[in-house]
Amino acid sequence: MDRAQLLLLGLPLFLFCSDLISLFSPPPQKPPHGHHHHHQPPPPSQPRTFVDPDNMELPSEKSSRHGGVGLGNTVQINFCASCSYRGTATNMRTMLLNQFPGLDVALANYPPPLPKRLLSKVVPVVQIGVIAVVVAGEQIFPMLGYVAPPPWYFNLRANKFGTIASTWLLGNTLQSFLQSSGAFEVYFNGDLVFSKLKEGRFPGEMELKELVGRKMANARLADAIVNHMGKRHMLQEKDSSRLKQMDQ
Structure with a gap:
């Protein structure tokens, strides 16, 4: 064995032995808390302020007063x-x-509008479908009943990276357009x-x-x-009631 092989063999053995030693060695004792932690006296208690819920002002009441x-x-x-x-x-x-x-x-x-929202949901499905066909079209087309993939598939497969990138970018652009009002x-x-x-x-x-x-x-x-109309109507009702009382 040369030195490189010895190093490659000895390093895993050393790590394995160190793991065994750390596994079976007792855990170190924790130092007493009094030597390292100094308990500070609690802060002086502040007087508590009690809030009367009946006199508490709500934000709407404050804004109306201002x-x-x-x-x-x-x-x-x-x-x-x-x-x-x-x-x-x-x-x-x-x-x-x-x-x-x-x-x-x-x-x-x-x-x-609703049609644009529905179309925006279809765009990601089309993106995933195109990418799946480009990547695994040779397995997908026989499952769909095709004996051999169509000719356009080989054109897309010839430029796989460009097809996937174009599908992703154009789909995202179309989706953002459909989602914007x-x-x-x-x-x-x-x-x-x-x-x-x-x-x-x-x-x-x-x-x-x-x-x-x-x-x-x-x-x-x-x-x-x-x-004003409400107050006027109330005054008229009061006057009419007074006249009725005077007539009686």
Whole structure:
């Protein structure tokens, strides 16, 4: 035996013997905890503050007391999540929250139409099928009843790597297109304020601020009119009841 063979034979034997020694040797004793761990005195107890649940203020009560400008109103921003519109939607949300304190701004995904969603589910199946045929077509075609693979299979098999890469890239591109809606729709209390699908562009920050502010002013005016009409109706009922009592 030369030195290389001795080294290759001795190294496994050495590792095996070291494993046996470590297996049958008793475990080392753990040192006492007092020599290594110094117990610190517990921190002085702080006085506990008891909260009365009856007097506790909820977030809605605090915001109503502060009188938020947008309190009671909701803005819904539905955007295409697969189009990288989340950053724009987040910036618009931050701007609206700063301009209209108390406003509820919600973000949600705007899904593509149903036919595009169904086709996007088919694309991965086609990708896997094409790759499987390219890799194992000689076994798949006889199972399908073909005596010999068709001529186009040999053309694909001749450039196996290029076919698989093209199938993967084109399939992913098609799937991302089918999953995208290109939408950036803004709703105020359920009413459409701005639509990228109709306008073909994103709203500007000042533009969206004016649109939401105008809708909010109209909502306040409508609430004021309703409240005024309700109070007037109550006063009329009180007057009519007084007249009836006087007649009796």
